[in-house]
Amino acid sequence: MNSSALIHKIAICALLPGMGAATERVHAQNLTLEGQTGGFITPTAYVVYTAKGQFFSHPAVGYHFIDASQVIGNIHTFSIEEGFANRAEVGYTRSVHTEGDSALFSSLWHFAGMNVFNGKVVAIKDGWGSPFTPGLAAGFVVRTGDKFVTGAIDGKTYTNGDVYVAATKTWPHPPLPLLVNLGWKATNASIYGIGGQATRFSGRLFGGLGIPLPAPLHTVIVPAAGFTQEPPNTKNLGAILYPPGSPSHLPTTLDYAVRVTQKDHPHFAFDIGIGQVAGMIGTTVVAVTPSGPVFVPVNLEARHVFGMGLSLRP
Numbered sequence: 001m002n003s004s005a006l007i008h009k010i011a012i013c014a015l016l017p018g019m020g021a022a023t024e025r026v027h028a029q030n031l032t033l034e035g036q037t038g039g040f041i042t043p044t045a046y047v048v049y050t051a052k053g054q055f056f057s058h059p060a061v062g063y064h065f066i067d068a069s070q071v072i073g074n075i076h077t078f079s080i081e082e083g084f085a086n087r088a089e090v091g092y093t094r095s096v097h098t099e100g101d102s103a104l105f106s107s108l109w110h111f112a113g114m115n116v117f118n119g120k121v122v123a124i125k126d127g128w129g130s131p132f133t134p135g136l137a138a139g140f141v142v143r144t145g146d147k148f149v150t151g152a153i154d155g156k157t158y159t160n161g162d163v164y165v166a167a168t169k170t171w172p173h174p175p176l177p178l179l180v181n182l183g184w185k186a187t188n189a190s191i192y193g194i195g196g197q198a199t200r201f202s203g204r205l206f207g208g209l210g211i212p213l214p215a216p217l218h219t220v221i222v223p224a225a226g227f228t229q230e231p232p233n234t235k236n237l238g239a240i241l242y243p244p245g246s247p248s249h250l251p252t253t254l255d256y257a258v259r260v261t262q263k264d265h266p267h268f269a270f271d272i273g274i275g276q277v278a279g280m281i282g283t284t285v286v287a288v289t290p291s292g293p294v295f296v297p298v299n300l301e302a303r304h305v306f307g308m309g310l311s312l313r314p
Helices: 003-015 150-154
Strands: 060-067 075-084 088-097 113-124 135-146 158-171 178-189 197-210 213-215 219-228 253-262 268-276 280-289 292-299 305-312
Touching: 075 113, 158 197, 178 219
Parallel strands: none
Antiparallel strands: 060 075, 060 305, 075 088, 088 113, 113 135, 135 158, 158 178, 178 197, 197 219, 213 219, 219 253, 253 268, 268 305, 280 292
16 A cells, blocks of 8 residues: 555544544644644644643654655654743754665755754734634744755755744634644745755745544544645756756645644644655756757656654653
């Protein structure tokens, strides 16, 4: 069974039971691919939980794996995140990269990885003053040591980042419990820095939708989907496309995941899913023959990548 079929079956099994049952409040308190509190790839307006009467949380740790080995290579991230009085969090992630299998294009990612720093402050808590009030937070992400794609072409190392705002609402009531997230970010990173440096800072939308469903042993199963708009162009990438200077075509990044976690102040969260990242982004010339240039499509083979993640908090 391929990974797409596996995730489809998991999602169907999760949706069948308990659709009309009441659920307790569950916040998205697992760590994203970049270490901050949120969904699989997108931040939310929640932070790592801090126990009542305490200022510092127990730190949350996370591991994520993305299988994009055909071209980009596999990605392993190791994260730690500290919360403060349920109002803020800061964290660090080391993104570790292994080489892909493409003789033509994987050299754009032949680097060990990068560092990711993040922080977030909650301005309005979910449910403050009214059960209909969404949570609202602002945050930042800084990635250092990024040599992917842009740096592979010009030999430089880049720093890029995001500043963002996110609004999140958990509605745990029947007949259909929902967790809705929507945000905006200004970023100069393509595909979270994995795609290199964008040509400029630009505003992008992101968001997600989950359905928290009751499960045995005081857990919930959350089928979810998320999206992130990508910057229109990656710096230096036009140099290898044909005709020279052509823009790349980076689609919106999508993820479809199922999360298993605890109902209230979760101590663990496990995610498994499929990501749709980048496929055909342009054309390049690999040789010039007497009969003319030989063109090949630049296909990143990342339209169906497998991902999983685990977050733990004492």
